[in-house]
Amino acid sequence: MTSSAGAVKAAPWNDPAARPYVEIERITKSFGDFKAVDDVSLKIYKGEIFCLLGASGCGKTTLLRMLGGFESPSSGRIFIDGEDMTGVPPYERPVNMMFQSYALFPHMSVEQNVAFGLKQDGVAKREIVERVATMLDLVKLGSFAKRMPHQLSGGQKQRVALARSLVKRPKLLLLDEPLGALDKKLREHTQFELISLQDKLGVTFVVVTHDQEEAMTLASRIGVMNHGEIVQAGTPPEIYEFPSSKFVADFVGSVNIFEGKLIEDEPEYVRIGSEELGGVIYVSHGISAAPEAVVWAAVRPEKIFMSTAPPEGADNVARGAVQDIAYLGDLSIYLVKLPTGKIVRVTQPNTSRHAEAITWDQQVYLSWDATSPVVVTR
Numbered sequence: 541m542t543s544s545a546g547a548v549k550a551a552p553w554n555d556p557a558a559r560p561y562v563e564i565e566r567i568t569k570s571f572g573d574f575k576a577v578d579d580v581s582l583k584i585y586k587g588e589i590f591c592l593l594g595a596s597g598c599g600k601t602t603l604l605r606m607l608g609g610f611e612s613p614s615s616g617r618i619f620i621d622g623e624d625m626t627g628v629p630p631y632e633r634p635v636n637m638m639f640q641s642y643a644l645f646p647h648m649s650v651e652q653n654v655a656f657g658l659k660q661d662g663v664a665k666r667e668i669v670e671r672v673a674t675m676l677d678l679v680k681l682g683s684f685a686k687r688m689p690h691q692l693s694g695g696q697k698q699r700v701a702l703a704r705s706l707v708k709r710p711k712l713l714l715l716d717e718p719l720g721a722l723d724k725k726l727r728e729h730t731q732f733e734l735i736s737l738q739d740k741l742g743v744t745f746v747v748v749t750h751d752q753e754e755a756m757t758l759a760s761r762i763g764v765m766n767h768g769e770i771v772q773a774g775t776p777p778e779i780y781e782f783p784s785s786k787f788v789a790d791f792v793g794s795v796n797i798f799e800g801k802l803i804e805d806e807p808e809y810v811r812i813g814s815e816e817l818g819g820v821i822y823v824s825h826g827i828s829a830a831p832e833a834v835v836w837a838a839v840r841p842e843k844i845f846m847s848t849a850p851p852e853g854a855d856n857v858a859r860g861a862v863q864d865i866a867y868l869g870d871l872s873i874y875l876v877k878l879p880t881g882k883i884v885r886v887t888q889p890n891t892s893r894h895a896e897a898i899t900w901d902q903q904v905y906l907s908w909d910a911t912s913p914v915v916v917t918r
Contacts, residue, residue, distance in 0.1 A: 604637075837915050
């Protein structure tokens with residue numbers, strides 16, 4: 541699949557000579573004194589699935605609507621395939637937008653819904669029939685062509701809306717929370733269908749979502765938004781493993797964040813004294829920070845080892861009592877309370893049916909490798 545995996549392998553965003561397919565240049569959108577989008581610059585490359593990820597009200601949908609021409613920027617410019625689209629109306633842009641509600645026409649059949657945009661554009665009847673049939677086969681709805689929207693499931697409606705958006709062969713498809721109305725299992729299944737479809741068609745997708753798992757599954761790259769700004773853009777592994785701030789570390793996935801002060805700062809390592817941990821955090825790389833600066837060490841729950849016997853060494857170690865356990869089948873989540881009052885989240889895969897059971901109120905030791913913490917300074 542070249543949409544996610546292939547795009548990451550090619551990584552055009554790391555090539556200074558690569559030409560962006562979509563370029564957002566210092567875009568701001570104000571509503572009175574409120575800046576919904578604040579001085580955003582972004583480059584998106586051909587064939588990407590780029591996800592705008594953020595909480596409600598962070599500006600991601602406003603940014604998407606400006607790409608589609610449904611909102612006009614207060615300042616800045618938008619280029620698509622090298623052309624300035626800033627003042628171009630939606631119907632003249634090589635863009636289609638799929639809304640969260642799907643907005644199917646209830647009085648039209650599946651094939652009539654998909655054909656609607658082509659008829660509006662004056663495409664020849666024979667070509668409409670061919671293109672609609674091809675697209676319905678691609679989204680696995682060929683046998684549903686004569687059905688009405690009320691006869692479809694949520695997942696089928698979603699695929700009709702997707703077919704209607706793609707049948708016009710846009711250069712860029714904008715998707716606003718495209719899977720939000722589906723249940724969890726169907727959503728997961730549809731994510732992989734969407735990747736496969738995008739791979740076959742080669743259309744560039746920009747997807748808005750508040751669902752971190754969805755963004756991590758779909759995206760070649762993710763732009764994390766907060767208060768109208770893109771606070772970090774990168775591949776899913778970059779965003780997860782190397783967050784640029786406390787906000788990104790905390791927003792994407794689960795994380796334990798320990799506040800502390802630098803007590804040793806060498807080019808090859810740092811040591812952080814943390815009252816929250818009740819000990820010292822050792823990190824096997826240097827950072828850029830002033831001596832004795834306040835920093836935060838972020839450690840993902842799956843990178844923490846838990847045992848009933850004390851580990852070797854004094855750094856990256858804590859002792860606590862198991863306060864709560866959640867069994868999720870494939871893994872278990874443990875909340876461990878340290879003597880300082882700090883609650884640490886630990887996840888462990890349930891790889892064995894007969895593993896030694898750690899239970900409530902049990903005293904345990906927590907430890908992690910020196911490569912596991914990510915140190916952020918803001």
